[in-house]
Amino acid sequence: MLKLNPKFIPLAVTCCLFFLLFGIGAIQFEGFGTPRVFFNLLSDNAFLIIAAVGMTFVILSGGIDLSVGAVIALTGVVCSVLISKYQWHPLVVFPIVLIGGTAFGAIMGAIIHYYKMQPFIVTLAGMFFARGLASVISEESIPIEHEFYNQVSAFGFEVFGDAWIGSSTIICLLVLVAAIIIAHYTRFGGRVYAIGGDANSSALMGIPLAHTTIRIYAISAFLATLAGIVYSFYTFSGYSLAAVGVELDAIAAVVIGGTLLTGGYGYMFGTLMGVLIMGVVQTYISFDGTLSSWWTKIVIGGLLFCFIALQQVLVRTKPR
Amino acid sequence: MNLTQNQNLRRYLWPCAGLLVLLIINAIIAPEFFNIEFKDGRFYGSLIDVLNRAAPVALLAIGMALVIATGGVDLSVGSIMAIAGAASAYYITKGVDNLAIIIGAGLVAGLVAGAINGLLVGYMSIQPIVATLILMVAGRGIAQLMNEGQIVTFDHAGFSFLGTGDFLGLPFPVVLVIITFIVVQLLTRRTALGLYIEAVGANPSASHYMGLNAKAIKMSVYCVAGLCAALAGMIAAADIKGSDANNAGLWLELDAILAVVIGGASLMGGRFSIFLAVIGALIIQTLTVTIILSGIPPKFNLLIKASAIIIVLLMQSPLFQKQLGQLNFWKKKEANRA
Numbered sequence: 001m002l003k004l005n006p007k008f009i010p011l012a013v014t015c016c017l018f019f020l021l022f023g024i025g026a027i028q029f030e031g032f033g034t035p036r037v038f039f040n041l042l043s044d045n046a047f048l049i050i051a052a053v054g055m056t057f058v059i060l061s062g063g064i065d066l067s068v069g070a071v072i073a074l075t076g077v078v079c080s081v082l083i084s085k086y087q088w089h090p091l092v093v094f095p096i097v098l099i100g101g102t103a104f105g106a107i108m109g110a111i112i113h114y115y116k117m118q119p120f121i122v123t124l125a126g127m128f129f130a131r132g133l134a135s136v137i138s139e140e141s142i143p144i145e146h147e148f149y150n151q152v153s154a155f156g157f158e159v160f161g162d163a164w165i166g167s168s169t170i171i172c173l174l175v176l177v178a179a180i181i182i183a184h185y186t187r188f189g190g191r192v193y194a195i196g197g198d199a200n201s202s203a204l205m206g207i208p209l210a211h212t213t214i215r216i217y218a219i220s221a222f223l224a225t226l227a228g229i230v231y232s233f234y235t236f237s238g239y240s241l242a243a244v245g246v247e248l249d250a251i252a253a254v255v256i257g258g259t260l261l262t263g264g265y266g267y268m269f270g271t272l273m274g275v276l277i278m279g280v281v282q283t284y285i286s287f288d289g290t291l292s293s294w295w296t297k298i299v300i301g302g303l304l305f306c307f308i309a310l311q312q313v314l315v316r317t318k319p320r
Numbered sequence: 321m322n323l324t325q326n327q328n329l330r331r332y333l334w335p336c337a338g339l340l341v342l343l344i345i346n347a348i349i350a351p352e353f354f355n356i357e358f359k360d361g362r363f364y365g366s367l368i369d370v371l372n373r374a375a376p377v378a379l380l381a382i383g384m385a386l387v388i389a390t391g392g393v394d395l396s397v398g399s400i401m402a403i404a405g406a407a408s409a410y411y412i413t414k415g416v417d418n419l420a421i422i423i424g425a426g427l428v429a430g431l432v433a434g435a436i437n438g439l440l441v442g443y444m445s446i447q448p449i450v451a452t453l454i455l456m457v458a459g460r461g462i463a464q465l466m467n468e469g470q471i472v473t474f475d476h477a478g479f480s481f482l483g484t485g486d487f488l489g490l491p492f493p494v495v496l497v498i499i500t501f502i503v504v505q506l507l508t509r510r511t512a513l514g515l516y517i518e519a520v521g522a523n524p525s526a527s528h529y530m531g532l533n534a535k536a537i538k539m540s541v542y543c544v545a546g547l548c549a550a551l552a553g554m555i556a557a558a559d560i561k562g563s564d565a566n567n568a569g570l571w572l573e574l575d576a577i578l579a580v581v582i583g584g585a586s587l588m589g590g591r592f593s594i595f596l597a598v599i600g601a602l603i604i605q606t607l608t609v610t611i612i613l614s615g616i617p618p619k620f621n622l623l624i625k626a627s628a629i630i631i632v633l634l635m636q637s638p639l640f641q642k643q644l645g646q647l648n649f650w651k652k653k654e655a656n657r658a
Binding site: 064111114115116117118120121122124125126128129131132133135136139248251252255261262292294295296297298300301302304305308309312 | 393440444445446447449450451453454455456457458459460461462464465468469565574577581587588619620621622623624625626627629630633634637639640
C-alpha cells in the first residue's frame, strides 16, 4: 500500500506499531479486537487528539507549547462558571471561550516572536498563568448542568454493530481532516514547515515570520480550548486541576507519531496514530487487569525513547 | 575592564535587590518576620522557615544552573526526586538500617538517572527538552514500580534527620544546600570545569574546535543535576517520613528553572552563577511567604508567579529594555503591585 519513500518510514513504523499492539491485544483477549474498542479509543482520547493536533503545528515549526493542559482546565472552569452560575447558553459560551483562548495563544506567539524568547519558557509562563487564572476563578470543581450538554453527549450513532461514534469523535475527526488540509495543502502549512526547517532561511525567502508564528500559537491555543470544551463533555464539570500533564501526553503523541522535534518534518496523520498507540497501551493494561496503571507511563516513556532514537538514526543517515 | 566589572556587578544587583525588596515588604507587612529565636539548640523564625522550605528548590536550582549553562534544560529533576525517595524508602522498608546504604541508594538512583539524561543529550545529541521529557514521563512510573505503587511510610531516625534534623542551629536541609553550594562552587570556579561548561553553552562549535570534550561535559552536568535532585528527593521523603511517587517533587522542575531564570541566566546557555540560582530559589519562596503574609488568598499564588516570570523574562529582553526607556516608572508600579 505504502510506497516506501524514505520520508514515510517513521509514519509507517508508527502505523505498524499500532496494528501490532492492537493485534497482540486482539489475540490475547476476547473482545479486544472489535470495532467497539477501536472507536472507544477515538472517543476516549478525542480531547487529546485535538490538543495533539495543535501541538503538531507548534512542533512542526520547531517550537513547543507547554500551556495546553492548563488551557484545557481554564476552558472547563470558564465554561462551567458561565453556564452554571450565569445561566448562559453553551452555544453563546463556546465562541467567547474559543476567541479568548485563541487570543491567549496569539499573545504568547507575539511574545515569542517579537521579544525573541524561547517558546519553552513563554508557554511555561502561559501554563502557570492559565492554571492560576483557573484557580482564581474557582478552586472547587463546578458541575455543568444544562440540557444542551446532555443532548450533545447523548448524540451519536452506532456503526459496525456495537461501535459508537459520539459527538466528540465527530469533532476530533473534523479537526483532524481540517488540520491535514491546512498543514499539507495550504500556503500557511508550507510556511510552518519552512520555519521549522530553518527559520533564518525562510525569513530570507520572504516568509512573514511574525504572522506565521503568532498564527501557529493561536491555532494551538484554539485547539487546546476546543479540547477543553470536548473534555467538559465527558466530565460535565470544570476543575482548575483537571488535565494536568496533558501537554506531555500531547508532545509524546506527536513524537511517537513520527514528527521531528527539531521541526520541519512530520505528518498530522502520524499524530492521530501516536494518540491511538498510547490509547491502545492503556486499553491493554486495563484489559489485562494484573498490570498496574503505572506501567502505562513506563511503556510510553520507552516508546518515546525508541522513536526519538529512530529519528536520530534517520537524521544522521541523511547527508548533511 | 571597568565596563565588564560594572556589568558583572549589575548581574548580581538585580536578583539581590529583588530579594531585598521582597524581604522589606515582608517586614513592613509583618514586623515579626525578622524575629529569630534560639530554642533547644536551634534557630526558629520565619526567615529560617523560608530557608528550610527553599532548600529542595535551591538544590535543584544548583544542578539546573549548570545544565542551563550548557544550553540544556532538565525537565526530569522532579521525577528523579521521586525515584531517589522511593529508592531510599525501599531499603528502609526492607529493614536495612545502615544509613550509608540508604542514602547511597538514593544518590546512585539519581546518578544513574542523570547519566541516562547525559547519555541522551551528550552522546546521542537529542534535544535536552525531549531527552529529559522521557525520564519525566517514565520516572514516576519507575518510582511507583519500586514500591509497588504504594505510598510507603517508614520510621528511621537517621534518615529523618536529613529532612527534620538540625546542625549548628540550622535545619539540616539548609546545611545540605550550603555544603552542595560550596562543593559545586569550588568545582566550577577553582577548576577549569566552570569555564568549560560556559564555553560549551556559549558556542558549541567554537568549544569543539578548541578541543573541549562537549559530550563528557554535558554528561557531567546532567549527572550533577541528578545528584542534586536525589538529595532534594531524599530531603522531601525524610520530611514526610514516606515516599509518595505521585506527588514527590511534582512541578518542582519548573520552580527550579524559574529560580535559575530569575537569577539572570540565559536559557540559551553561557554564563552561569550558582549563587544567583540559589538567590532565585529564595526569591520564589519569599514571594510565596509574601503572598501569604499580605492576606492575598493562596489561590492567587500561581497567577502572581506567572506574572513574575513574564516580567523577569521581559526585563531580560533587549528589545523590551529599549522599548521602555521609562523603566523606572514601571518598576515603581511593580513594587506597588507586589
